[in-house]
Amino acid sequence: MAVRLHTNRYGKAETRLVRLVRDTPRHEIIDLNVSVALSGDLDEVHLSGDNANVLPTDTQKNTVYAFARDGIDGVEPFGLRLARHFVDSFAPIRRATVTIEEYRWQRLGDHSFQRPVGGEVRTASVDYDGSVATVGAGLKDLLLLNSTDSEFSGYIKDEFTTLPEATDRILATAVAAGWTYATSEMDFAKAYDAARAALIAGFTGTYSLSLQQTLYAMGAKVIEAVDEVDEVSLELPNKHHFLYDIERFGRDNPGLVFNAADRPYGLIEGTVRRA
Structure with a gap:
């Protein structure tokens, strides 16, 4: 019986990230859940276990935190930065999909916050194939x-x-x-x-x-x-x-x-x- 590998992707799911903005005494809080999925020239890792084209998911997680240090100017721009980095920096990676959930906090003071009852979540998704970026919200x-x-x-x-x-x-x-x-x-x-x-x-x-x-x-x-x-x-x-x-x-x-x-x-x- 003949079989073949079909579509596949891999990545780091649900990286929990809190980024504080502390430039003034009145702080801001950005609370995200970031998932990354990569696809491309990855047949051999499935067929023979050759990891030469694999960017470890732990590296993907670390990239999310490192990019957050530079600032998060909205969930969609942050997702675009990440997706473009993964595709443009690593030749075997041909497509990156970044999905983000943002959890809102209600301000109680200059540096005090409360999660609102109800738990409304903002969502965003970015798909980038090396030339075209598609942004959803x-x-x-x-x-x-x-x-x-x-x-x-x-x-x-x-x-x-x-x-x-x-x-x-x-x-x-x-x-x-x-x-x-x-x-x-x-x-x-x-x-x-x-x-x-x-x-x-x-x-x-x-x-x-x-x-x-x-x-x-x-x-x-x-x-x-x-x-x-x-x-x-x-x-x-x-x-x-x-x-x-x-x-x-x-x-x-x-x-x-x-x-x-x-x-x-x-x-x-x-x-x-x-x-």
Whole structure:
């Protein structure tokens, strides 16, 4: 039986990095999780164990920390610096993909911080093949909730349907969104802030007849707000809140007390593109 090596890559995953900016008494904190994946002329390490073309993953990790010493001017530029270094410095490496998660901290003072409840994470990805760099961005675990202006009715019903139609419900989700920029030369921080604000505006400003409708509205807002984005993909878990039956305890419940269900949950996914 004939076999052959197909696509492959390797790298150092989840290098945890905290970089302080201490140029003034008012400090800044940059908290990242950096993953590197490399591919190229690597057949022999798989076929014969020849490591001549292998840049050790420990070296990749050390490079991340060393580059951080020079400063981190945003997650996308930092990812670009790393990806270009790995490809341009080592001939056997033909492609580098750097993915970064950024954990936000809330300022409490000049040098005191707190991780916000909810754990929203900013994400970025850079792919570089020696000539073209592709930069993506996004976020995950952005918790949003509308306490009204949401309905769900008119859906298919069969013998297994127990869900009652809702004309006034809580709509809650933990947004995961990702998009790719049309260029690698731009103000990434400004574009990210605009895209994030657009996602929130799409959620809060839509009278929702379904979470699918809200997803489309959020994606459309991003396309309208950021010229460099032609496509945005979203995952919206429906964080169900069910009206709890307390009438059995002699108390009415006019949309006040809910069971916040953990699982299972509806998962709505979609991609919105510029026409």
